[in-house]
Amino acid sequence: MLALGERGIIVNVGRGSHIDEKELVKCLIEGKVGGAGLDVFKNEPHVPKELFALDNVVLSPHSAAFTSESLMDNVKLVAGNLEAFFSKKPLITPVNIFD
DSSP states (O other): OGGGOTTOEEEEOSOGGGSOHHHHHHHHHHTSSOEEEESOOTBTTBOOHHHHTOTTEEEOOSOGGGSHHHHHHHHHHHHHHHHHHHTTOOOSSOOOTTO
């Protein structure tokens, strides 16, 4: 984190465990890191309370995979794959387990 410097911004949308949250809070408070954008947390849904008070932090709920749009897209994909399978046509998203 310190390599980012006081103007650096940490963005984590992958896994909460990728960042030491206690160290991040300390670096943000002390100004050693410029800011953070976080979509995931180590102990979701529990977010370190200190982050809510910081002006240099943007928090968002980890819900990207569960939007109404993404769910409908998955429904269409499954339906398309089933239709292709039962029509003996190539699947939209084939999986080759022998490669």
